[in-house]
Amino acid sequence: MPQAQDIDPRLLRAFVAVATELHFTRAATLLFTAQQALSRDIRRLERVLRAELFVRTTRQVTLTADGERLLPYARRVLAAHDELAAVFADAGRPLLVDLNSEGMTTSRVLERARALAPGSELMARFESGLTGAAAEIVAGRLDVSFGRFAGLDSSIRSHLEHQLVRFEPMAVLLPADHPLAGCERLALDALAGERIYAGAGNPKTLEWTDLARQLFQGRGIEVAPPAPVALGKEEFRRIMAKTRCPVLAVTEFPPMPGAVLRPLVAPVPLSPLSLVWRRGLRHPGLDALRLAATRLAAEEGWLKMIPGAWLPDADRSLITDNN
Numbered sequence: 265m266p267q268a269q270d271i272d273p274r275l276l277r278a279f280v281a282v283a284t285e286l287h288f289t290r291a292a293t294l295l296f297t298a299q300q301a302l303s304r305d306i307r308r309l310e311r312v313l314r315a316e317l318f319v320r321t322t323r324q325v326t327l328t329a330d331g332e333r334l335l336p337y338a339r340r341v342l343a344a345h346d347e348l349a350a351v352f353a354d355a356g357r358p359l360l361v362d363l364n365s366e367g368m369t370t371s372r373v374l375e376r377a378r379a380l381a382p383g384s385e386l387m388a389r390f391e392s393g394l395t396g397a398a399a400e401i402v403a404g405r406l407d408v409s410f411g412r413f414a415g416l417d418s419s420i421r422s423h424l425e426h427q428l429v430r431f432e433p434m435a436v437l438l439p440a441d442h443p444l445a446g447c448e449r450l451a452l453d454a455l456a457g458e459r460i461y462a463g464a465g466n467p468k469t470l471e472w473t474d475l476a477r478q479l480f481q482g483r484g485i486e487v488a489p490p491a492p493v494a495l496g497k498e499e500f501r502r503i504m505a506k507t508r509c510p511v512l513a514v515t516e517f518p519p520m521p522g523a524v525l526r527p528l529v530a531p532v533p534l535s536p537l538s539l540v541w542r543r544g545l546r547h548p549g550l551d552a553l554r555l556a557a558t559r560l561a562a563e564e565g566w567l568k569m570i571p572g573a574w575l576p577d578a579d580r581s582l583i584t585d586n587n
Contacts, residue, residue: 278297278302278305279309283327286325288303288325306318316330360408361407362406364391364410366518385549386549386553389406395415395416397468398420401542412535414576415475422543423543424541426540427539429539429560430561431569431573432537434512435526437517439510439523440522442510451528458486459510460487461491463476475535531573532573
């Protein structure tokens, strides 16, 4: 038999979830993981223990005699593991969450999380750009942010974890008197010859500028040159009026004076939004954010892929590995 220290607590947690639910899909939801990943963990635990733990049929899941024998031990080990983690976790402190912008998907996730965990303090800030936020998270000056995880450098991603929240349909923000402003939707081909602002020159938004360059490639659309970083609606309106450049955005971008928001189609480009946090972070506020994102995604269909939608290959490759 293997020594106790050889058994990964994550495998025991997977076992207890399935043993409690007797249903792999429900257990995977509780653990914020994919059903395939959960099944792999159970098989790995069975190999480590050299025992079959579940009897699986197309209609039900039941514990074997070895599974019944393991369950009370697994629960005690996990309780001790959680107690140890709690001793060193600063779970009582506020959780600092960067939402990038007010009034969008991220704000809805935060609002639901606060309702789910009224005893936790989730402090919001609004500074655009996951690249900048990720550096703050790794340095320990920020806990959680949102954005395009695949757009981060791999050396930064190795220190982080993420949960895919939504495929956000993209849009373009146009000056109200722009020749294309009268269109209800804009085909990407209609933007040929345009210069569109996508955060170029802003070191905090490199992942967004990279997404724009991939989207515009081969379509005759240019990324607009750097412009002053505008904070607040009035400054944003003033800079936009001065530069006259359309701005790449998502369909939930808040209304801006003197501008109109037009969804992009043919194909519909998607911006993958992830919840991102420091690897190993334990906090009830983070648990609430993850649960809020999971529930909202299920209720709103946020993770349903639009047929024929555009998404970079790097982002597609992360989807199957997410969670």
